[in-house]
Amino acid sequence: MGADLFESYVGSIIATISLAFFVVVGTEVTAIPFDVDASKAILPLVIAGIGIISSILGTFLIRTGDDADMGKLLWTLRYGIFGAGVLSLIGTAVYINMNDSLDFDLFWVVVTGIVVGQVIGTSTEWFTSYEGLKIGSWEFNPVRWIAQQSETGHPSTIIAGVAIGFYSAVIPAIAIVVGIFIANDLAGLYGIGLAAVGMLSTLGITLATDAYGPVADNAGGIAEQAHLDPQVRERTDALDALGNTTAATGKGFAIGSAVLTALALLVAYAFATGITELDLLNPKVLMGTVIGGLLPFLFSGLTMQAVGTAAGSMIEEVRRQFREIPGLREGKKGVKPDAARAVAISTQGSLKAMIAPGLIAIVAPVVIGAFMGAAALGGMLAGSIVSGFLLAIFMANAGGAWDNAKKYVELGHFGGKGSDTHAAAVTGDTVGDPFKDTSGPAINILLKLMAVVSLIFGPLFV
Numbered sequence: 001m002g003a004d005l006f007e008s009y010v011g012s013i014i015a016t017i018s019l020a021f022f023v024v025v026g027t028e029v030t031a032i033p034f035d036v037d038a039s040k041a042i043l044p045l046v047i048a049g050i051g052i053i054s055s056i057l058g059t060f061l062i063r064t065g066d067d068a069d070m071g072k073l074l075w076t077l078r079y080g081i082f083g084a085g086v087l088s089l090i091g092t093a094v095y096i097n098m099n100d101s102l103d104f105d106l107f108w109v110v111v112t113g114i115v116v117g118q119v120i121g122t123s124t125e126w127f128t129s130y131e132g133l134k135i136g137s138w139e140f141n142p143v144r145w146i147a148q149q150s151e152t153g154h155p156s157t158i159i160a161g162v163a164i165g166f167y168s169a170v171i172p173a174i175a176i177v178v179g180i181f182i183a184n185d186l187a188g189l190y191g192i193g194l195a196a197v198g199m200l201s202t203l204g205i206t207l208a209t210d211a212y213g214p215v216a217d218n219a220g221g222i223a224e225q226a227h228l229d230p231q232v233r234e235r236t237d238a239l240d241a242l243g244n245t246t247a248a249t250g251k252g253f254a255i256g257s258a259v260l261t262a263l264a265l266l267v268a269y270a271f272a273t274g275i276t277e278l279d280l281l282n283p284k285v286l287m288g289t290v291i292g293g294l295l296p297f298l299f300s301g302l303t304m305q306a307v308g309t310a311a312g313s314m315i316e317e318v319r320r321q322f323r324e325i326p327g328l329r330e331g332k333k334g335v336k337p338d339a340a341r342a343v344a345i346s347t348q349g350s351l352k353a354m355i356a357p358g359l360i361a362i363v364a365p366v367v368i369g370a371f372m373g374a375a376a377l378g379g380m381l382a383g384s385i386v387s388g389f390l391l392a393i394f395m396a397n398a399g400g401a402w403d404n405a406k407k408y409v410e411l412g413h414f415g416g417k418g419s420d421t422h423a424a425a426v427t428g429d430t431v432g433d434p435f436k437d438t439s440g441p442a443i444n445i446l447l448k449l450m451a452v453v454s455l456i457f458g459p460l461f462v
Helices: 003-019 039-061 070-098 105-128 142-152 154-167 170-200 203-225 230-273 283-324 339-353 355-372 374-410 420-461
Strands: 022-025 028-031 133-135 138-140
Touching: 003 039, 003 170, 003 203, 003 230, 003 420, 039 070, 039 105, 039 170, 039 203, 070 105, 070 203, 070 230, 105 142, 105 170, 105 230, 105 374, 142 154, 142 374, 142 420, 154 374, 154 420, 170 230, 170 374, 203 230, 230 374, 230 420, 283 339, 283 355, 283 374, 283 420, 339 355, 355 374, 355 420, 374 420
Parallel strands: none
Antiparallel strands: 022 028, 133 138
C-alpha cells in the first residue's frame, strides 16, 4: 500500500539532486564539481522535510459531523490536504528567501508542482464521486451516469465506465503539460524535477487519505458481519464511497508525480549517457519509442491475467470447502472455513504471477540498450512515460467510477440492492477492481523502475 507513491517520492528527490550537479551550455552537458555551493542539491531534501511537518499539522484541520453527505466529506479531507499544501509553501518560501544562493523562481516551481497535483486530485474526485458538477441548470456526474446506464444491462455498465475512464485522462494530461512548461521556463530541467518534489511534498497526508479507503471498506465489512444496526452500515457505506474516491485521487496523484519523476530520471539518464536530443526521425529511436509505448499494455495484460487466475483458484477453493466441510454451507454454529488456505492461495498466486511483469521492468531496458543503443533506450523510456501515464489514469478512474456507481445504486437509486441494475453495477465494480487496485498502480512502478535501471546501466550502452 503506497509503494508507488513512496517510490515517486524517493525517485523525485534523487533525480532532482542529480540534476542539480549538471548544467547545459549549448549542446554540451557539464558536471558541476561537488565542492561548489550545493544549495540546489539540498533544496529537495529541505522541501520534503517541510512537507512532512506540514502534513502532520494538516491532519488537525480534518473535522466533520454525523450528518455529512459526500460533498461535505470530500471537503473535510480537502481542508486537510489544502492546508498542508499552504503550510508547505509558506515554509518553502521562507527557506528560499533566507538562502541568498537560491533564486526565488524556485519557489514558483514548487507552487507549480503543488497546484498541478491538486488539479489532478480534484479532477479525479469529480470523475469518481457521485457529487455532480452543476453549472446553472446543467448538471452532470460521471458516476451517476454509469449507474443510470446499468439499468440497461451489464454491457452498458462496462461501456460507460470505459468511456468515463478515457475522458478522465484529459485534465491530468493538460495539467502535466502546463506544469512541465512552467517549471522548465522558470528553472530549466532542474525545475521539472523540483516540481515533482513539490507535488509530493505533502505526501504524508495524501498517502493517509489513500490508505483511508481500505480502512473504511473493512470497517463496513465488520459492521455487516457483526449484524450491527442498519444505520451503522449506512455510515460505513458513505465512508467507503468516500474511500473509493480518495483512493482514486491518490492513484491519480501518484501517476501524475510519476510522470514528472520519470521525466527527471530520463533527463538524468540523458546526462549520464551524453544524449542531447531524441530524434524520432532516427529509426532506432522510433523503434524504441514504440516498444516503450507497448510495455505498459503488456505489463497491464499480465497483471490483469494474474488477478483472473488467482480469483479462479480462490473460487475453486471456496467451492471445495463448501463441499467438504460439513455444516459450512448451512451456516451451522461453530463451523468455520479454512481461511488460512484461502490466504495462502492469494499470497502464492500473487508472488508467482508477478515474476514475469517484474522481469519486464528490469530486462527490457538492458536488452534495448545492449542491442539498439543508448538513444533507442531513451526513446523507450519516453514512449513508456506517455502511454503508461494515460493508461494508468484511465484504469484508476474507470475502476473508482464503477465502484462508486455500485455504491450509488445501493443507496436506493435505480432500483437499489437486489435489482437487475444492481447486478449490472456489481459486474462493473468487479471489472474495475483489478483496474484500480492492481494494474493501474503497478504501472507507476514500471515507469520508474525502468528509468532507474536505465540510469544505472546507461553508460554501458554509449
